Amino acid sequence: MPRILVIDDDPAIGKLLFNHFEEMGYITHRVVTSEDALNIAAIEPYDVIFLDVRLPDGSGLDIIGQLKNTPGRPEVVIITGYGEPDGAELAITSGAWDYLEKPFKLKDVTLLLMRVIEHRERRQRNVSQNALKREGLVGQSPQIVNCLGQVFEAAQVDASVLLFGETGTGKELFARAIHNNSRRADKPFLAVDCAALPETLAESVLFGHERGAFTGAHASQEGMIAQANGGTLFLDEIGELSPAMQAKLLRVLQERVYRPVGGRRDLASDFRLVAATNRQLEIMAEEGRFRTDLLFRLRAFPIDLPPLRTRKEDIKDICDYHIGRLCGHYAIEAKGFSRDFFEAIEGYDWPGNVRELVGALEYAIGAAFAEPILCPHHLPKNLRAKIAKQTITHRNNAHAEQEGQQTQELLTLELRLPPFRQWRVDHINRMEREYLGALIAQSEGDLRQALELSELSRSRLYDLLAKHGMKLG
Numbered sequence: 001m002p003r004i005l006v007i008d009d010d011p012a013i014g015k016l017l018f019n020h021f022e023e024m025g026y027i028t029h030r031v032v033t034s035e036d037a038l039n040i041a042a043i044e045p046y047d048v049i050f051l052d053v054r055l056p057d058g059s060g061l062d063i064i065g066q067l068k069n070t071p072g073r074p075e076v077v078i079i080t081g082y083g084e085p086d087g088a089e090l091a092i093t094s095g096a097w098d099y100l101e102k103p104f105k106l107k108d109v110t111l112l113l114m115r116v117i118e119h120r121e122r123r124q125r126n127v128s129q130n131a132l133k134r135e136g137l138v139g140q141s142p143q144i145v146n147c148l149g150q151v152f153e154a155a156q157v158d159a160s161v162l163l164f165g166e167t168g169t170g171k172e173l174f175a176r177a178i179h180n181n182s183r184r185a186d187k188p189f190l191a192v193d194c195a196a197l198p199e200t201l202a203e204s205v206l207f208g209h210e211r212g213a214f215t216g217a218h219a220s221q222e223g224m225i226a227q228a229n230g231g232t233l234f235l236d237e238i239g240e241l242s243p244a245m246q247a248k249l250l251r252v253l254q255e256r257v258y259r260p261v262g263g264r265r266d267l268a269s270d271f272r273l274v275a276a277t278n279r280q281l282e283i284m285a286e287e288g289r290f291r292t293d294l295l296f297r298l299r300a301f302p303i304d305l306p307p308l309r310t311r312k313e314d315i316k317d318i319c320d321y322h323i324g325r326l327c328g329h330y331a332i333e334a335k336g337f338s339r340d341f342f343e344a345i346e347g348y349d350w351p352g353n354v355r356e357l358v359g360a361l362e363y364a365i366g367a368a369f370a371e372p373i374l375c376p377h378h379l380p381k382n383l384r385a386k387i388a389k390q391t392i393t394h395r396n397n398a399h400a401e402q403e404g405q406q407t408q409e410l411l412t413l414e415l416r417l418p419p420f421r422q423w424r425v426d427h428i429n430r431m432e433r434e435y436l437g438a439l440i441a442q443s444e445g446d447l448r449q450a451l452e453l454s455e456l457s458r459s460r461l462y463d464l465l466a467k468h469g470m471k472l473g
């Protein structure tokens with residue numbers, strides 16, 4: 001059942017749309033400010049968001065990108081005032097699906113909504129009905145399904161693709177999936193990491209060279225662009241290319257011809273480009289560090305890959321898949337994992353994304369080699385320390401928020417405040433107890449680990465445990 005969010009502070013329009021969508025049988029919510037919209041969309045996955053440009057706390061256009069990145073990866077439809085062409089243009093360039101100009105007819109709203117829903121259902125079908133070869137890309141979150149839908153669409157055409165994502169989000173895996181689902185699948189897929197290309201070699205690696213082109217060029221050699229003929233060239237970290245290489249790449253994309261180093265004539269290559277970056281190329285272009293014309297070419301088909309911390313529901317599938325794969329690789333019996341192992345993994349934010357998670361799983365499999373079940377103590381020690389720190393920070397933040405509310409209540413309800421000294425001692429005691437509880441759990445009662453994690457001296461730790469009647473083991 002599609003879920004719709006209406007963001008409009010005009011009661012006439014907001015209520016009209018809300019009632020209309022409810023009557024159509026859709027789950028519909030309505031808010032009036034940008035702040036409320038971002039808060040609710042961070043929790044509720046929406047399919048379509050109707051967003052007014054003028055909101056009490058700012059312009060709706062400023063939050064299109066943030067809304068599109070919320071868990072439901074919704075399509076955003078902008079509601080503009082009559083005769084505001086700039087708003088409409090900006091809405092589309094900011095990634096909105098379409099715009100509605102006030103006053104509008106409900107019949108047009110329905111038509112537009114049907115089109116969005118049909119598009120989303122088609123995308124979902126392409127991914128789920130095996131129309132797409134997933135090539136080891138695991139996950140069922142709306143974010144990943146949306147990206148896979150885009151992979152399917154990108155695979156039908158030859159336009160350049162720009163994959164944007166933090167390190168370890170699967171950019172190379174997605175690039176391979178685009179290739180393997182395209183008509184080029186039986187032709188070569190070549191991957192080049194631009195960050196690892198020394199500037200002096202970059203031109204020859206990509207475009208090839210003729211014999212004698214430079215000292216040491218004893219024979220002519222084909223470059224990656226020639227080798228990718230008929231297939232796909234994947235340029236990872238494209239933001240690292242020098243200005244000179246950017247110019248040469250632009251030429252081959254525009255004219256489909258290139259010239260090897262030391263060559264006398266142009267050669268042709270029919271390759272499809274998939275580029276990837278974890279840098280903000282738009283900002284680099286504004287600062288003159290990346291060519292705008294090249295950026296336009298690359299962005300023909302942009303796909304944003306979500307970080308793992310925003311789609312934690314995929315962690316279980318990723319663990320199952322990679323543990324099975326790794327156990328198969330090492331020819332050992334498939335391992336399971338304990339509940340607290342999974343809780344530890346699920347609670348962590350994974351700044352290195354899936355790559356970091358896969359590395360931790362491989363370590364755990366090694367540490368538990370003869371044991372059938374993975375437990376928290378099989379995880380790398382530095383990771384367990386980070387997980388412990390993050391768990392406590394999150395809990396403290398939640399408590400701080402709760403305490404703030406309690407203090408507020410005390411003040412607003414005009415209850416009698418306890419003396420400051422007592423208030424302070426109570427809070428310190430509670431925090432100490434919580435910390436010690438988490439420390440015992442994370443160190444599994446091991447004194448050496450508890451000292452290492454807490455950075456307390458042995459005598460201080462024993463004093464604190466005694467004060468609260470707690471024990472390590």
Ligand SMILES: Nc1ncnc2c1ncn2[C@@H]1O[C@H](COP(=O)(O)OP(=O)(O)OP(=O)(O)O)[C@@H](O)[C@H]1O
Nearest residue numbers: 136137138166167168169170171172173354355358
């Ligand atoms: N959705 C996914 N399902 C299963 N495995 C994944 C997924 N995404 C990434 N991985 C795994 O994570 C690891 C890193 O993936 P990949 O190299 O494609 O990331 P990347 O974004 O290109 O990284 P970098 O930015 O460091 O180059 C690989 O082992 C890959 O198999």
